Amino acid sequence: MERLKSSKKRIIGLKQTIKAIKNGSAHTVYIANDVEESIKNSILEVCRGKEVEIVYIDTMKKLGEACGIEVNASCASLLND
Template identity: 40%
Template sequence: MLSELHTAHKVIGVKQSKKAIRDGAAAQVFVALDAEKRIVGPIYELCSEHGMEVTEVTTMTELGDAVGIDVGAAVVVVLH
């Protein structure tokens, strides 16, 4: 599943992810388990409000690698 993230139409980061979830553009949400809870907490809340499931990834580094960036990523949203 993570291997598909590299080529998927997506947004990376908390701010853009929140917007995509609020706007109904999010198809799938990935959150790194080692991200700070104060950062990703609002993502979990938004997903709950919109009935979206969150896929958890072990580390930010793993999620960043999956999307093809050189830094870690706390949140990635695949768009419709």
């Protein structure tokens, strides 16, 4: 998770993460385990067939903290160089 906080090539949030996966620029996706199933499923569906590492974080609060923000985050991703 330290990579997530220190990386300058990261995005936070559902819409931006899905866009990055679709255009092939995301290599790692972080998903909070306590996010709604529909959100989790939509992210996983977009990841299917792509070479994207999926990392689960316990809670949206912990994911937000890992991103260095003071609000909860449902998902985030690291981008290719």
